[in-house]
Amino acid sequence: MRKAAILVAGGKGTRMGGSVSKQYLPIGGKPVLMHTLQAFAEAEPGILLVLVLPGGDFSFWKKLCEECQFSLPHELVAGGESRFQSVRNGLAKLPLATELVAIHDGVRPFVSKEVIQTSFWEAEKSGSAIPVVALKDSLRKVDVDGRSAFQDRSGFRLVQTPQTFQVGKIKEAFLVEELAQFTDDATVYEYQGWGVTLIEGNIENIKITTREDLEYAEFLLSRR
Ligand SMILES: Nc1ccn([C@@H]2O[C@H](COP(=O)(O)OP(=O)(O)OP(=O)(O)O)[C@@H](O)[C@H]2O)c(=O)n1
Numbered sequence: 720m721r722k723a724a725i726l727v728a729g730g731k732g733t734r735m736g737g738s739v740s741k742q743y744l745p746i747g748g749k750p751v752l753m754h755t756l757q758a759f760a761e762a763e764p765g766i767l768l769v770l771v772l773p774g775g776d777f778s779f780w781k782k783l784c785e786e787c788q789f790s791l792p793h794e795l796v797a798g799g800e801s802r803f804q805s806v807r808n809g810l811a812k813l814p815l816a817t818e819l820v821a822i823h824d825g826v827r828p829f830v831s832k833e834v835i836q837t838s839f840w841e842a843e844k845s846g847s848a849i850p851v852v853a854l855k856d857s858l859r860k861v862d863v864d865g866r867s868a869f870q871d872r873s874g875f876r877l878v879q880t881p882q883t884f885q886v887g888k889i890k891e892a893f894l895v896e897e898l899a900q901f902t903d904d905a906t907v908y909e910y911q912g913w914g915v916t917l918i919e920g921n922i923e924n925i926k927i928t929t930r931e932d933l934e935y936a937e938f939l940l941s942r943r
């Protein structure tokens with residue numbers, strides 16, 4: 720199994736609110752996570768899928784899979800207190816033969832096939848692939864006093880996932896102690912002094928975070 724995807728879904732979804740964590744909420748009649756798992760299975764047939772969930776959710780997830788007759792093979796791993804810890808737990812699960820790994824937010828179900836495939840191609844070539852998209856709005860920097868200043872948005876990008884790497888290097892990068900700056904996997908990788916390669920993301924590849932994202936998700940599905 721040369722390629723793997725670690726889909727991190729070990730969070731609580733506090734910004735979404737509600738009694739059910741956002742990764743399990745239905746869009747198009749089935750949980751968000753099932754859309755994400757399917758996206759990777761269709762983009763990379765035969766890929767090893769590692770799903771990172773809160774440790775206490777395994778039986779709930781298995782019940783959801785039975786109810787939805789969702790039979791796509793995937794490994795379950797217990798997440799940690801942070802995304803960094805959840806990723807690290809997923810990396811520890813990878814078989815020795817795995818060469819490339821895409822690390823992806825489980826709550827980003829609309830990642831395109833092209834972004835997934837390009838991320839593996841680029842990571843094999845240069846060691847890493849980080850999808851980004853340009854900003855569409857004007858940008859200002861705000862300081863603690865509330866003063867703000869124009870920023871040239873052409874010098875900025877919005878970062879998405881999957882963030883894809885050669886397994887040996889990303890495993891080495893994750894041996895460090897967690898730092899607050901590690902908001903994604905690229906920051907952990909760069910902390911080693913290694914550069915990252917940016918690739919074009921896809922604008923629909925939103926991270927489902929707050930309630931209105933669910934409405935947009937239903938709209939995106941209606942367009943398929
Ligand atoms: N301890 C954690 C925290 C987050 N994540 C995952 O990282 C992705 C991006 O995180 P975010 O959108 O912030 O999810 P939550 O942390 O669940 O949301 P919130 O910050 O609103 O609680 C999500 O798929 C989330 O499940 C994870 O695997 N383990």
Ligand SMILES: C[C@](O)(CO)[C@H](O)COP(=O)(O)O
Pocket residue numbers: 802824878879880902903904926
């Ligand atoms: C990993 C990520 O989705 C890249 O944009 C983002 O950093 C996750 O941030 P969150 O606060 O954990 O949702």
